[in-house]
Every structure is written in structure tokens, then in C-alpha cells.
Amino acid sequence: MPELPEVEVVRRGLDAWVVGRTVRDLEVHDPRSVRRHAGGPADFADSLRGTTIRHAVRRGKFLWMPLDGLPEPAALVAHLGMSGQLLVEEPDAPREKHLKVRLELSPAAGKPAELRFVDQRIFGGLFLSRLRPTPDGGPGGHGADLPLVPEAAAHIARDVLDPAFGTDLLHAALRRRRTGLKRALLDQGVVSGVGNIYADESLWAARLHYARPTDTLRRPETERVAEALKDVMARALAAGGTSFDSLYVNVNGASGYFDRSLNAYGRAGRECPRCTQAGLVSLIRRDPFMGRSSYTCPACQRTPRNARY
Known part of the structure; x- marks a missing residue:
């Protein structure tokens, strides 16, 4: 299972290739990969369309992307599980065998137009989670100064690379x-x-x-x-x-x-x-x-x- 360094490598990739872009469209190819989203696949897709990814943030193995364009502060949480992958691809690139969710992103010079979630073993997934203030007022995780953390990650401690770790x-x-x-x-x-x-x-x-x-x-x-x-x-x-x-x-x-x-x-x-x-x-x-x-x-x-x- 990916640990902190592996998830941080993915976070840095998202920060470079995805942050600042709007989700123009979305397809859920396997409902099991959005099972943690309470509203189901259709609500997941409808909620994400038109939102803008503002940051890529990590605490420990938890990875999330705060979004603009939702009624309340929330983030797209990515749980990689045993085999989850977030890949940036061009639309004409061959579809991966285990492609589960595909996000079409707004154009950006020199950057692929799709973000794909691929998961062979289906232990991971994507879901929306409300953001709540951090108890200590510090940043929720590495990648943004926002003092917010997803409710799904609020129970975990800070990691050793977190500036607020002591x-x-x-x-x-x-x-x-x-x-x-x-x-x-x-x-x-x-x-x-x-x-x-x-x-x-x-x-x-x-x-x-x-x-x-x-x-x-x-x-x-x-x-x-x-x-x-x-x-x-x-x-x-x-x-x-x-x-x-x-x-x-x-x-x-x-x-x-x-x-x-x-x-x-x-x-x-x-x-x-x-x-x-x-x-x-x-x-x-x-x-x-x-x-x-x-x-x-x-x-x-x-x-x-x-x-x-």
C-alpha cells in the first residue's frame, strides 16, 4: 500500500498538472470506486462538474483537492488503497484496463486534458468530503495554508514532514x-x-x-x-x-x-x-x-x- 512518500509524489504531480483547472465533465465507469460518496455515482458526477481544483493537499497517506464552486467548503478526496493510480492523460490516449473514473479538465497550455483514476484491486476510491477547521488552527496538510481538513481525515495525526509536527x-x-x-x-x-x-x-x-x-x-x-x-x-x-x-x-x-x-x-x-x-x-x-x-x-x-x- 502506498505510504507517505508515494502519496506525496502523486500530490506533487497533481499540484503541477491539475491545480487551477475546472472539471468540465466526468464519467464514473465503476460505481464501486465512488462507493464512499454518500449520494451515489450520479450525485458525485453532478457535484463535481463545474468545480475548480484549488490545491492538492496531503496529510500522511490522505490526499485531497479543495474545490471552488460548491455550496459549502469541500474537497475531492482520493484514497489510493492498494493499487489506486491518478494519471494525467490526453483524451485520445488508450483507456486503461482498470479505468474507474475519468475527469475532463479545462484546457491548459502543455497539460493533458484528462485526470483518470485507475484501480486494479478496487480498494481505493474517490469521494467528496466536507472541510472542517483544524483543531490547532494550523494548515490541514502539506500543499496549502488552509486551516481546513476533510472530515474523512480529521481523525489522523500530523506526519513527520508536516511543519506543525512536533x-x-x-x-x-x-x-x-x-x-x-x-x-x-x-x-x-x-x-x-x-x-x-x-x-x-x-x-x-x-x-x-x-x-x-x-x-x-x-x-x-x-x-x-x-x-x-x-x-x-x-x-x-x-x-x-x-x-x-x-x-x-x-x-x-x-x-x-x-x-x-x-x-x-x-x-x-x-x-x-x-x-x-x-x-x-x-x-x-x-x-x-x-x-x-x-x-x-x-x-x-x-x-x-x-x-x-
Whole structure:
């Protein structure tokens, strides 16, 4: 599933190619992809026609586009799910096999005229959500200064790349959870945008085991985790995200290549890069975790005696 860097890559593409343009027409090819819109496919299409996309905003993995031309402040929310793609195309481009929604946009010099939502596994979708003021008065997310957030995303915490993110809040939230560290990082109410891949990479960088009890974390350790998350996310962004197959692409259909820089995730049985540099031999270990996997180095991420899984 796309994590923060992948969604941010898509957001930047929307900001460059779609923002400022009006939805001239819209076709819903599969009603399942707008199932989260309470009014149904016809109301979804009627509501969007004639609106103008003002921004492309992201908080964690949530992506939304505030709209002008509606009776009340609202945004088009895009949930990518496991395989959702937002692609900019010319009208005469071949229709994708799994095309679900097609938006015809107002003309703009040098920019394709359509925005297409493609989704093979149909876990994602598009829907309209009302905007509400943020509790702290800060911007709702990255990409706009508007102190508004969709009701659908109001429950999630800020992410580590958000200027309003604070280590103090993260430390307090982690200490309250009384659970394993990775399980807490995957909780979008603690910090948003972190999934399995970047949790493993960040914990490896911070030299902490995924089962470390959160209520035993010291402030310097939380700072290490926060800095590791910021660094890993920034490097993944620079690489265009992580693509293990053709399902994740940016708005122009290109894949990311951060998978070439992974130190722990997916490297079971291979040498730990950090230990190798220190002249030691330690092989990355894979453990089952919440129906998925966790990857750690047994030498530099030792399992705590009071481990919480």
C-alpha cells in the first residue's frame, strides 16, 4: 500500500498538472470506486462538474483537492488503497484496463486534458468530503495554508514532514500507548503516513527493535525515531517512492526506485549494511508481524527483554 512518500509524489504531480483547472465533465465507469460518496455515482458526477481544483493537499497517506464552486467548503478526496493510480492523460490516449473514473479538465497550455483514476484491486476510491477547521488552527496538510481538513481525515495525526509536527507530541503519544513501538508507529492516530516499509527502515536507522515497549521510551530515543522517519521519508521522496510492482506510479506513469536503497525491509538473510561496515557479520531477520513481516538486524536492533508485540 502506498505510504507517505508515494502519496506525496502523486500530490506533487497533481499540484503541477491539475491545480487551477475546472472539471468540465466526468464519467464514473465503476460505481464501486465512488462507493464512499454518500449520494451515489450520479450525485458525485453532478457535484463535481463545474468545480475548480484549488490545491492538492496531503496529510500522511490522505490526499485531497479543495474545490471552488460548491455550496459549502469541500474537497475531492482520493484514497489510493492498494493499487489506486491518478494519471494525467490526453483524451485520445488508450483507456486503461482498470479505468474507474475519468475527469475532463479545462484546457491548459502543455497539460493533458484528462485526470483518470485507475484501480486494479478496487480498494481505493474517490469521494467528496466536507472541510472542517483544524483543531490547532494550523494548515490541514502539506500543499496549502488552509486551516481546513476533510472530515474523512480529521481523525489522523500530523506526519513527520508536516511543519506543525512536533517531537513532544509524538513522545507523549507513544508513551501513552503502552504497546510495541512499530505497532504504535503504524497507528495513524499517533503519527500519520507510516506503513510497514518505512517503519522497518526507520527503526533500523534508529537502532530500535519493533517490539520495544513504547511506555519505556526515553526522550532521546523518540528523537532518534523522529529524525529517522524524517530522513527515510525525505530520501524516499527524492527517489520517487518505492515501487515493487507496476501498481504504484506517479501521475505520469513512472515508478519510484527507493527499493534499491532499502537497508532492512525485504532483505531477510542478507547482511546488515551497518554491521558490515563495522566489520561484523549479521543477517537481517524476518519475523511475522500483524499478518505481514518485520525486518530487523539481531545484532544492532536487539530484542528487548520486556518485548511487546
